[in-house]
C-alpha cells in the first residue's frame with residue numbers, strides 16, 4: 001500500500017463528528033482528570049456546546065456538581081444534559097419502590113437518596129445499592145454480602161474496576177467493590193443490575209434529551225469496554241481517545257477540510 005492512500009490520523013473520526021447531530025462525552029479520562037477539565041475537551045465542548053451531553057459512570061457526584069465545574073471553565077452544559085450512573089441508579093431504585101435499601105456510597109449520594117425519599121436502612125434490606133464508597137470496609141462488606149445471600153436484590157451504579165487519577169494513578173471504582181462482594185456471595189441469586197455504561201440506560205437517556213436517535217450521535221470516550229461496547233450495542237459511533245487509542249482529543253479538533 002502506498003503512503004498516498006492512507007488518510008491522516010483521525011480523519012474518519014473528524015468526519016463522523018462533523019456529521020453527528022449530538023455528541024455524548026465521557027467525563028473521567030476524556031473531559032476531565034481528577035475533575036480538572038482538559039484543555040482540548042474545553043475547546044471541543046465550546047465548539048459543539050448545544051449538541052453535547054455528558055454520560056459518566058461516576059457514582060460519587062451529582063449532575064449539578066459537574067455542571068458547576070464546567071461553568072467555572074466557561075462551559076455551559078446544564079445539569080439536565082449530564083447523566084451519571086449514580087444519579088440514574090437512585091432514580092431507578094426510587095421508581096422501583098424498594099422499601100428497605102442498604103446503600104453503600106458517598107455521603108453526598110446517600111444524602112441525595114434520602115432527599116429523594118429512598119428508605120435507607122442498615123439491616124434486613126430488600127435491596128443493596130452499591131456505588132463507589134471511599135469508606136468501604138469489612139463491616140459494610142459483611143452486611144451487604146449477607147443481605148444478598150438472604151435474597152436482597154443487588155443494584156450497582158457501575159462496574160468499572162478503576163478510573164484514571166492524577167499522575168497516572170489508579171482510582172479504585174465501584175467494580176472493585178462489586179468484585180469483593182461477589183467473591184463472598186458467588187453466583188447466589190440473580191445477576192446484579194448494572195446501571196452504568198456499557199448498559200444502554202445512560203446512552204438512551206442522553207440521546208432522548210438531545211432529541212436525536214442513537215445513530216445520529218457519536219460517543220467520545222477513553223474506555224473500549226464501557227464507552228465503546230455500550231455505544232456499539234445501540235448503533236452509536238464510538239470514538240476512543242487516550243488510553244490504548246492512538247487518537248487524542250487534539251486530533252478531533254484539527255480542521256477537516258484543509259486537505
Ligand SMILES: [Mg+2]
Pocket residue numbers: 026027028029030221222223
Ligand atoms: Mg473514562
